[in-house]
Each structure stands twice: as C-alpha cells, then as structure tokens.
Amino acid sequence: MTGGGTPARLPRSRLRAADVLPLGLLGIRGRPARAALSGLGIAIGIACVVAVLGISASSQAGLLAQIDALGTNLLTVQPGKSLTGEAAHLPAEAPAMIARLPGVRATAHVGRVDGGVYRHDRMPAGNSGGIAILATSLSLLATLEVPVVSGSWLNAATERYPAVVLGATAARRLGVPEVRGSPRLFLAGQWFTVVGVLGPAVLDPGVDSAALVGVPVAVQRLGFDGLPTKIYERSAEQAVETVRERLPKVANPASPSEVEVSRPSDALVARAAAEAAYTGLFLGLGAVALLVGCVGIANVMVIGVLERRGEIGLRRALGATRAHVRRQFLTESVLLSVSGGTAGAVIGAVITVGYAATRNWAVVVPVDALAGGLLASLLAGALAGLYPAARAARMSPTEALRAG
Incomplete structure (x- = not known):
C-alpha cells in the first residue's frame, strides 16, 4: 500500500x-x-x-x-514423306551438293542397309537385337565428334573390305567391347571383322545402335543402293540459319518439300x-x-x-x-x-x-x-x-x- x-x-x-x-x-x-x-x-x-x-x-x-562442347552448328537432312504419303528418298548426289554450299564446313552421310547383325551364322533371322547396318562416309566420326574407344575408324583401305565399326550400344548388345582377337560378325549374310568400337554419339543416338561399314563394300557385298538416308552438315555458327533454309532445295531440287532438316542440339535442349x-x-x-x-x-x-x-x-x-x-x-x-x-x-x-x-x-x-x-x-x-x-x-x- x-x-x-x-x-x-x-x-x-x-x-x-x-x-x-x-x-x-x-x-x-x-x-x-x-x-x-x-x-x-x-x-x-x-x-x-x-x-x-x-x-x-x-x-x-x-x-x-x-551441347556446348559438341557445338550447335550441326544440321541433319533426312528424307520425309511424298505428297502421296510414301517414304521419300534423297538423291545420291545430295551429300556432294550440300558440301558445295557457302558456309558449310563439313559433311557426312549414312545409308541404311537391309539385313541383320549376328554373332554367328546360326542365329534365327530377325533376332538382330535392333542393330542396324549403316553404310557410312569416312567423315562421319569427325563431323559428329564421336570418340573411338577400341581399335580404329574406317579408312580409305578398310572401307572397301569386310570391316565393321560398332556403335557403343551395338557393341554392348553383341558382347564385343574391344577388337582384341579380331572378332567377326555375320552382317546380312556376309562375315565382317570388327576393327573398331565407338564411344557414345551424343548428337545422334542412332549411331550407337548401328554396325558401320564403308559405302564401297556395302554396295559390292550387301546390296546397298547408294542412297543416303541421313546427311550431317556442320556450318559456320553465323551461317547456320542461312544454310538451314537452303538445305531442302539443295538436297533435293526436284522435291524440296520431301526433305526434313533438324538440329540435334535442339532435341538435346x-x-x-x-x-x-x-x-x-x-x-x-x-x-x-x-x-x-x-x-x-x-x-x-x-x-x-x-x-x-x-x-x-x-x-x-x-x-x-x-x-x-x-x-x-x-x-x-x-x-x-x-x-x-x-x-x-x-x-x-x-x-x-x-x-x-x-x-x-x-x-x-x-x-x-x-x-x-x-x-x-x-x-x-x-x-x-x-x-x-x-x-x-x-x-x-x-x-x-x-x-x-
């Protein structure tokens, strides 16, 4: 208080x-x-x-x-569909015509060959494990910047003989991780010797699942028609869009609408x-x-x-x-x-x-x-x-x- x-x-x-x-x-x-x-x-x-x-x-x-290491200047050219909905074709001269375009630094091409890839000749037809046979130009490796992990890439001599280089996935499926012992594969009814194994092809996974052979031997032994099914083109960075617009008309002047042009780096992004x-x-x-x-x-x-x-x-x-x-x-x-x-x-x-x-x-x-x-x-x-x-x-x- x-x-x-x-x-x-x-x-x-x-x-x-x-x-x-x-x-x-x-x-x-x-x-x-x-x-x-x-x-x-x-x-x-x-x-x-x-x-x-x-x-x-x-x-x-x-x-x-x-993507940055491999570059964003790679374009691919493939046949699309005709007006009637049938599969179109690229002319055999398309790679050479594209190579003459201003701004083009390098080109390469592959063509699909009918037939399967087997470890021996007693495998049932069709059991190829999804491995395709591709006839390829020698410039493919440099254009796509794919590493060789075993053996060597095709050259002017081996592209004319039964020699094959395996993509990374194809080598794994076939159980051929290296070329030691000169393993052989049965391609479309012919024996081929494995001379190289590639690393991953980041810009085109289709190469990973392929057996790659030279164009001359594919024409002589495997019935290849010589028509490219995919063309790769590298251009100067500043010329990419200009070249992209001109590619359909240059690749197939008769039917440019039947040509598809894409950039693999866009797909990766x-x-x-x-x-x-x-x-x-x-x-x-x-x-x-x-x-x-x-x-x-x-x-x-x-x-x-x-x-x-x-x-x-x-x-x-x-x-x-x-x-x-x-x-x-x-x-x-x-x-x-x-x-x-x-x-x-x-x-x-x-x-x-x-x-x-x-x-x-x-x-x-x-x-x-x-x-x-x-x-x-x-x-x-x-x-x-x-x-x-x-x-x-x-x-x-x-x-x-x-x-x-």
Whole structure:
C-alpha cells in the first residue's frame, strides 16, 4: 500500500528477446530423442527437395556442357514423306551438293542397309537385337565428334573390305567391347571383322545402335543402293540459319518439300527441359514428407504442452503472460523444424554431390533450393507450433498447477 491507501502497481513482466531462445530450447534439451525423431520428417522432406533439384540441375548442366562442347552448328537432312504419303528418298548426289554450299564446313552421310547383325551364322533371322547396318562416309566420326574407344575408324583401305565399326550400344548388345582377337560378325549374310568400337554419339543416338561399314563394300557385298538416308552438315555458327533454309532445295531440287532438316542440339535442349519437368513429381513427394513432418512436430508439441502443464502453471504464477508462454512454445516448434530442415539441406547436398560424381556430372547445388528448403522448414515449424502454443497460452495458472 502507498501512503494514500492505493495499492502498489507491480512491475510489468517482460520477456527479453535474448531469453526467448534458451526458453525454446528447454523442451528440446529435456527430450532429445523425441526432438530428433520429430525433426526427422522435416529433414527427409527437405533432403528430398534439395536432392531432386540438385540432381536435376547437375544433369542439365552436364547435358548443356556436352551441347556446348559438341557445338550447335550441326544440321541433319533426312528424307520425309511424298505428297502421296510414301517414304521419300534423297538423291545420291545430295551429300556432294550440300558440301558445295557457302558456309558449310563439313559433311557426312549414312545409308541404311537391309539385313541383320549376328554373332554367328546360326542365329534365327530377325533376332538382330535392333542393330542396324549403316553404310557410312569416312567423315562421319569427325563431323559428329564421336570418340573411338577400341581399335580404329574406317579408312580409305578398310572401307572397301569386310570391316565393321560398332556403335557403343551395338557393341554392348553383341558382347564385343574391344577388337582384341579380331572378332567377326555375320552382317546380312556376309562375315565382317570388327576393327573398331565407338564411344557414345551424343548428337545422334542412332549411331550407337548401328554396325558401320564403308559405302564401297556395302554396295559390292550387301546390296546397298547408294542412297543416303541421313546427311550431317556442320556450318559456320553465323551461317547456320542461312544454310538451314537452303538445305531442302539443295538436297533435293526436284522435291524440296520431301526433305526434313533438324538440329540435334535442339532435341538435346528439349530433353533437358523434359527431364526438368519430371522433377515436379519428386518435389511433390518431398512436399508430402514435409507435411508429414509438420504434423509430427505439431503432435509432439501438443503432447509436450500436456506433459509440461506444471511448468506452464508455475511460470504463469511467477508473472509470465500468455504472450510469453505462446512465444516460448512457438520458438520451440520453429527450432525443431529449422534444425531438421538444416540437417535435410545438408543431406540433400551430400546426395547431389555423390550422385553427380558417380555420373561424372558437374556438381550443381542450387542456392535457391537450400534457401527455399530452410524457409519451408521455418514456415512448417511456425504452422505446426501455432495450435500447441495457443493451447499452452490459454491455460490458467491454477488449473495448470493443479493438473501438473
């Protein structure tokens, strides 16, 4: 009481910002196993999100790096359809005519040869494993920039004799990874010796699944008609679009509408975009895991409020306001979620680095994925803690002490 009989006003209870964090850590330190398990769901969700985005970005970076290395100045010419819907043909002179175009630096061509490819002559017809026979010009390797992993490429001598070079996929299917021992294959009723094995042809996977022979031997022994089925053309970068417009008329002057011109690098860029589209599915799975983790934290926080009613009542009796109690439990929920999110971001980054290393990709861990994951965990913790914090704040000191 004061001199005038007025009761003394008690000092207002305050909770300093520096005290909020230690209060939020009380429940986590008291039950570390439960805290770790409740944060696990958040960690899994964030790890999924970061890993999916990181692997997708690394994959695209690797593919785009290949495109840059191989160039975007390669165009392919193929026969299309005639006006009656039948398969069209390119003239035998088309490769030579294209080579004379201004701006053209290199050309190569292949022609499909009828027949199968077998390890021996007792295989049933048709069981060729999808391997095509292609008669090819000698400039194919340089134009497509395909590496030789075993043996050698065709030359002016071997293109006239029964020698064959296998694409990467064809060699794997036939079980001929190298040319040691001079393995032989049965091509369209003729024996051919394997003189080389190629690496992956990034710009034209069709070469990977082919057995490549010289044009002269294909005409002499395999009944090849000499007509090209695909022509490859490399031009100066500044001349690509101009050459692209002129190719149909030059390749088939009589019927330019029956000629199809494409750029393989465009297909690779489209493939990169398609792969990116699939990440949406995995991101959805990561969001589901994040939601499950959020529910788990909310459940743990509700149980924690019930178990700590005595603590809540004591703090209220000592002057803590409802806002102080609400802030304590909300901070605890956010700390649980953010710690799980941080662990998940680290795990996702490690998964990205490990997977990219096994595929020889450039490692790309998007900063926005890490920042987004941490922000998502922060929001998840805030949402999960709203109801438990409000419930704790609503408890009266007497009821909480009696129940505790």
